Amino acid sequence: MEVAAAKAIGAGIACLGMGGAGIGLGTIFGNYLAGALRNPSAADGQFGRLIFGFAVTEALGIFSLLVALLLLFT
């Protein structure tokens, strides 16, 4: 198989990892929303942790995007 074709396939497979980040972000925001609707007065105090969890989880999706981009462009 040609190297360029293998790189393109590898980049596509690497992007599957972003699905995991999507599941994680959905869990974070869904649980935050569920908790916030149960106890709206406590919701604002946890916003910082929400954003922190978002950034840390999103970074893992970014890693797989990075692998895909490195395969494509280097």
Place this chain on the structure above:
Amino acid sequence: MSNDPIHQFHITKLIPIDIGGYDFSFTNSAAFMVATVVATSAFLFLTTSSRGLVPGRLQSLSEMSYEFVASMLRDAAGSHGMRFFPFVFSLFMFVLVANLLGLFPYFFTVTAQIIVTFALAALVIGTVLVYGFMKHGFGFLKLFVPSGVPAVLVPLVVLIEVISFVSRPVSLSVRLFANMLAGHITLKVFAGFVASLSALGAVGIAGSILPLAMTVAITALEILVAFLQAYVFAVLTCMYLNDALHPGH
């Protein structure tokens, strides 16, 4: 080659300097690091020099950034941690301003270079190690033995804790680097769609509105990410410093 999305991260030598076979050239990366430091210092110095009792907009912005980092550090590491405030505040402001400066067109993004973020992370972990051993001696190693673990499990838990500690500088640096790199490449790729679509004629120009709108939306997301990653970097630094201050949990 200006259509290459990686091209924006190329380092060029502005003033070539060569001392004893080593390359000490003043590069565009160094220039933007200097610009970041100058911009941060000038902003903080000029906005607080009036020392108004009732702060204006800019003065309250710099006071808010001070209070933001101070409360972050106090929450994570307690009042003992405040001795590291200048360190954490400099790190936070450097990363934030470098991220935001990189968003301007044709500007170089310092934090999209793995060596820069790794140097920052190594500085953090080095501070944690040196201060931890200075303050607690070998008691600092209690960090790797959480209290309340059954004796049978201790070797396994210590192994896991050591691996987690060793991977900290890697994850800390790669997180910031990868976010910045991927964000800027995504921006460039979508901007490239605008150019290549509008070369197709009238239909292409009408269709290129979509990637243009996407570019605007991604720019907004990147401003959020620029702030968030600086915040995450500072919060994790606070947590690691807390380990150096209180190793026994």
